[in-house]
Amino acid sequence: MRGFLTILTILAGVVLAVVSYFFMAAPLGQSTNESFSNPRVPFAATGFVIGVALVFISAIVYEVLPESDSESV
Amino acid sequence: MATLTNIPVLPYGVGRIRRGWIASAAVLLIIFVVGVFAYSRQFIHGEEVTGLFDVGTRGGAPWGLYVVFVVYFVGVSTGLMLIGIVAELLKIGHMRSITRIAEGLAIISLILGALSVIVDLGQPLRGIIGFFQYARPMSPFFGTFTLVVSGALFASVVYLFLTVRPDAAILAKRKSGLATFYKWWASGYQDTPAERARRERSSIWLAFGILPLRILAYSTLGFVFGLQVGRPGWQSALQAPGFIILAVVSGAALLILVAAAARRIPGARDELSIPTFSWMSNVMTVLLVVYLYFLLAELLTTGYTSTEASWRVTDSLLTGQYAVLNWVSIGMLVLATGMGGWQMVMRNYSLSMMVAAGGLVTISAILQRYLIIVPSLTTGALLPYKEGTYAPTLIEYGVVVGLVALGALMFLAFLKLVPILEIQKEND
Amino acid sequence: MPKYGMTIDLDRCTGCRSCMVACKIENNTTQNAFWMYVFRLEEGKFPDTKISFLPRPCQHCDNAPCVKVCPVGARYKREDGIVATDWDRCIGCRYCEVACPYGVNSFNYKDPKKSQYMDWEDPDIQVATAGAVPSWANPSLNEKYGSENRSIAGSNHIKGVMEKCTFCVQRVEKDMLPACVDTCPTHALQFGDLDDPDSAPSVAIKEKDGFKLLEDRNTQPRVTYLGSPFGPGAREIERPSVKD
Numbered sequence A: 001m002r003g004f005l006t007i008l009t010i011l012a013g014v015v016l017a018v019v020s021y022f023f024m025a026a027p028l029g030q031s032t033n034e035s036f037s038n039p040r041v042p043f044a045a046t047g048f049v050i051g052v053a054l055v056f057i058s059a060i061v062y063e064v065l066p067e068s069d070s071e072s073v
Numbered sequence B: 001m002a003t004l005t006n007i008p009v010l011p012y013g014v015g016r017i018r019r020g021w022i023a024s025a026a027v028l029l030i031i032f033v034v035g036v037f038a039y040s041r042q043f044i045h046g047e048e049v050t051g052l053f054d055v056g057t058r059g060g061a062p063w064g065l066y067v068v069f070v071v072y073f074v075g076v077s078t079g080l081m082l083i084g085i086v087a088e089l090l091k092i093g094h095m096r097s098i099t100r101i102a103e104g105l106a107i108i109s110l111i112l113g114a115l116s117v118i119v120d121l122g123q124p125l126r127g128i129i130g131f132f133q134y135a136r137p138m139s140p141f142f143g144t145f146t147l148v149v150s151g152a153l154f155a156s157v158v159y160l161f162l163t164v165r166p167d168a169a170i171l172a173k174r175k176s177g178l179a180t181f182y183k184w185w186a187s188g189y190q191d192t193p194a195e196r197a198r199r200e201r202s203s204i205w206l207a208f209g210i211l212p213l214r215i216l217a218y219s220t221l222g223f224v225f226g227l228q229v230g231r232p233g234w235q236s237a238l239q240a241p242g243f244i245i246l247a248v249v250s251g252a253a254l255l256i257l258v259a260a261a262a263r264r265i266p267g268a269r270d271e272l273s274i275p276t277f278s279w280m281s282n283v284m285t286v287l288l289v290v291y292l293y294f295l296l297a298e299l300l301t302t303g304y305t306s307t308e309a310s311w312r313v314t315d316s317l318l319t320g321q322y323a324v325l326n327w328v329s330i331g332m333l334v335l336a337t338g339m340g341g342w343q344m345v346m347r348n349y350s351l352s353m354m355v356a357a358g359g360l361v362t363i364s365a366i367l368q369r370y371l372i373i374v375p376s377l378t379t380g381a382l383l384p385y386k387e388g389t390y391a392p393t394l395i396e397y398g399v400v401v402g403l404v405a406l407g408a409l410m411f412l413a414f415l416k417l418v419p420i421l422e423i424q425k426e427n428d
Numbered sequence C: 001m002p003k004y005g006m007t008i009d010l011d012r013c014t015g016c017r018s019c020m021v022a023c024k025i026e027n028n029t030t031q032n033a034f035w036m037y038v039f040r041l042e043e044g045k046f047p048d049t050k051i052s053f054l055p056r057p058c059q060h061c062d063n064a065p066c067v068k069v070c071p072v073g074a075r076y077k078r079e080d081g082i083v084a085t086d087w088d089r090c091i092g093c094r095y096c097e098v099a100c101p102y103g104v105n106s107f108n109y110k111d112p113k114k115s116q117y118m119d120w121e122d123p124d125i126q127v128a129t130a131g132a133v134p135s136w137a138n139p140s141l142n143e144k145y146g147s148e149n150r151s152i153a154g155s156n157h158i159k160g161v162m163e164k165c166t167f168c169v170q171r172v173e174k175d176m177l178p179a180c181v182d183t184c185p186t187h188a189l190q191f192g193d194l195d196d197p198d199s200a201p202s203v204a205i206k207e208k209d210g211f212k213l214l215e216d217r218n219t220q221p222r223v224t225y226l227g228s229p230f231g232p233g234a235r236e237i238e239r240p241s242v243k244d
């Protein structure tokens, strides 16, 4: 359970960061028109930041989640 | 634990406010308020109160002291975090005692770096929202903003939270006004073997996550300058690696200064011993040699291969308007290298000498940033504009000093909340 | 969609700087700002000297370093090629100014109304003007332009934002020429659609060899200079006195 949740948090973070960087933020490449100046989804940069943060939150999930009885190290 | 009556409930002066602490905090607070006043002038009247001017026909530098300190603060933070994490990872015995100081300082200087960015903006309020709303990955600032300010700050806070957690669990059991605070921090930590094993494992994983993130993040700050086609003197492949090296050097220097001051904390003196300092001094000295080599390599490449404009920038550093500053700064670095090298060779380390070297390097590291950023703006014009000048005003100095005071205040508060040295050990 | 561009014939330019004045009047730029600037250059040693002139607007680069570095997309490239600055979004980081190889940007270090040639809000001056609207205040600068309706025209808006030559977007969108082009007495400046082979700049490019300013920086400017570039060691003869 603990391991599963940890990996889930990491994965969610990585996916969110990658998706917001490449698909939600303003497009990469040489600007040829107005669309290059706007994020495709507003506040995409915030998504990226939260994604990076989630990756590190996984460490808290891993350590702080209360022990369950069935758990071994 | 036999003499429990003699030792205070909480170690290392945590939670106890003494007169000296209040006096220093009061002085710092006054300085900070002066800084706030200086900034209020700028906020109201605009950046005309600074020494910043447009490039081109006006012959100025649009980036100045604030950007210098963005790079310095974020650099120090990067350096400190690298030192702290590497020491913890490699379990370098003598360095264990300074890791927590390093981590605390790293977080504080990162906050100062973020504030310096805000202070530099013409529209600060817009900036805070604008970054979150519009930030574009194409701009090198994207990396600086997301990775440095948010990612690295967040990662460092998580790291500190988890490393202090076992200590907090111990302190939560003692009767003090802060017991609830520590209880919250300990968040159920019981020091079971399973928890210890997890702590061990996650600290390694975190380290492996944070190290590359930090290096990447600070490199993007190097790219802010290094990728510019329009600014001779900045465009250099050495910009990013040079940034990292100078970051660790300036981090080590600041750490020496702060750790030396921290020896006055009750009970900390024995832990913060000469071997600890000598280890930091050696790191600093070795990397200083590398950095000086970088400077030389950079100089030779521009000397032999450069265009007219980038030679003009180099020339302003060697013989022109920045020559004095440049040679003083390099002289200080060489002197500090000499001092460190001498102690290394003689195997005889003196605290005051190491502190002096740390001071020299700290000042010189700030000057180095100034000398990277400003000359290229004032003397690196590609069209035949006249040579420009830049002189920071009192307002700019006031704001920067206010920021430093704010950082010191935060560190004082940190001292009263977090034991500056690990206490687990004493229970082992 | 037109592809706007400009040609500047250096052999025709007499260095009269009318364009600089026209730009100031059209765009209400502040005292320290020269969106159009004409270098008056000198090369060689007396008596073997050569004089040359170089008008320098924003080059409206296709591969613009300023557009690349703007963290919030306030500096952006329009489909018609104009490089615009949205003063409603600009956060005032000055990165675009630092990145531009041509030094064309000017930042509002203070409230631009206070750095006009006369502060019309000054009570002393209002005694004489009786609170009248400044005679030069160009109302079309406050309108919004382009497909996205953004605030990109002219100067004299708010402090703490970046401004620069807009190719007079407020005129171009109404099918007029930029003020500098309209004013130049020797027709050294031409402006129009580069995709249209009969437009003035297209014809001028066909008739005469040209070059781009600082071509080696790969900024791909939309401004083409006709004639020969200034030589190495060229220096400015004089410059307008710059004061706040």
Ligand code: SF4
Binding pocket: C057, C058, C059, C060, C061, C064, C065, C066, C067, C083, C099, C100, C101, C102, C103, C104, C105, C164, C219
């Ligand atoms: S000349 Fe400068 S401001 Fe104009 S588009 Fe090119 S880089 Fe941008």
Ligand code: SF4
Binding pocket: C069, C070, C071, C072, C073, C074, C075, C085, C089, C090, C091, C092, C093, C094, C095, C096, C097, C161, C162
């Ligand atoms: S000053 Fe404004 S337009 Fe220029 S890069 Fe910064 S936010 Fe963009």
